[in-house]
Amino acid sequence: MVERKARIFNIQKYNTHDGDGVRTMVFFKGCPLRCLWCSNPESQRPGPQIMVQPRLCTDCGACAAACPAGVHVMTPGHGLDADRDCLGCGRCEELCPASALSLIGKPVAISEIVAAVEEDRPFYEMSGGGVTLSGGEALMQPEAAVSLLAACRGLGINTAVETSGYVKPETLLEAAAHTDLFLFDLKHMDPERHRELTGVHNALIHDNLRLLLDRRHNVKIRLPLLKGVNDGAAELRAVADFLSPYRGYGNFRGIDVLPYHKLGVGKYAQIGRRYDVAGDPSLNEEDIARVSASFTDGGFHVSVLRH
Structure with missing residues (x-):
């Protein structure tokens, strides 16, 4: 069970x-x-969500390239599209070279x-x-x-x-x-x-x-x-x-x-x-x-x- x-x-x-x-x-x-x-x-x-620490983010864009839901946007700096639902895959958190991202709600x-x-x-x-x-x-x-x-x-x-x-x-x-x-x-x-x-x-x-x-x-x-x-x-x-x-x-x-x-x-x-x-x-x-x-x-x- x-x-x-x-x-x-x-x-x-x-x-x-x-x-x-x-x-x-x-x-x-x-x-x-x-x-x-x-x-x-x-x-x-109710679902998972990404939280970013702006002071750590280097705007490298690795998260945007990896995100299957399009939550991360580069405009040109890093931002989050609050209207899109995170899938909770955690790829962006794993790939971030600056440890600026956290997956909230596991x-x-x-x-x-x-x-x-x-x-x-x-x-x-x-x-x-x-x-x-x-x-x-x-x-x-x-x-x-x-x-x-x-x-x-x-x-x-x-x-x-x-x-x-x-x-x-x-x-x-x-x-x-x-x-x-x-x-x-x-x-x-x-x-x-x-x-x-x-x-x-x-x-x-x-x-x-x-x-x-x-x-x-x-x-x-x-x-x-x-x-x-x-x-x-x-x-x-x-x-x-x-x-x-x-x-x-x-x-x-x-x-x-x-x-x-x-x-x-x-x-x-x-x-x-x-x-x-x-x-x-x-x-x-x-x-x-x-x-x-x-x-x-x-x-x-x-x-x-x-x-």
């Missing part, structure tokens, strides 16, 4: 932000959302991922940590994600899933059977504004959040905040109103505020895309304190996660 694989683009060790304790992050390829500020744009396409056997996760078991036991599935949206690969969660759970490793919530309810519940904590994003409460910012409507997201909370699965809310976009009093009040019925639930684990950062901006050019966030929507310390107070004053537990 062929072993199930997941298409992932990174395994990150010693994370302390995405779940309890010290964690290993497994980043899955593919996301149904297109958030304008996404810090992992290489995660969005299929990896679940057993291999589990082995990498299990390497840090002493850290999990010492800190109450475990594994967190992220992306992209890990639940876009439902069979692989559930298999990985079940395998880790079977080994006594704490499991968490970072999710956009834009998945089939049955997929969410199947994953929930093997998940200790969901880190659930709320980007914007207004349906049309949410569509403008992420490319999708938020009704399914809200329904799935209610589903998890009502079924008593552990959930921590994550609020990625951009100044002038979703940090206003009306937007924050809408979040609080939505969450208020669940404030006393033992499985509602509070709110993480994630102020906007620029750590992923440089990745866009590396995959042949343009970064479309206008201006600088960073929040200052006064803004962050204001946002936090708006929730703590309403009886919510709030943490601020800075990158």
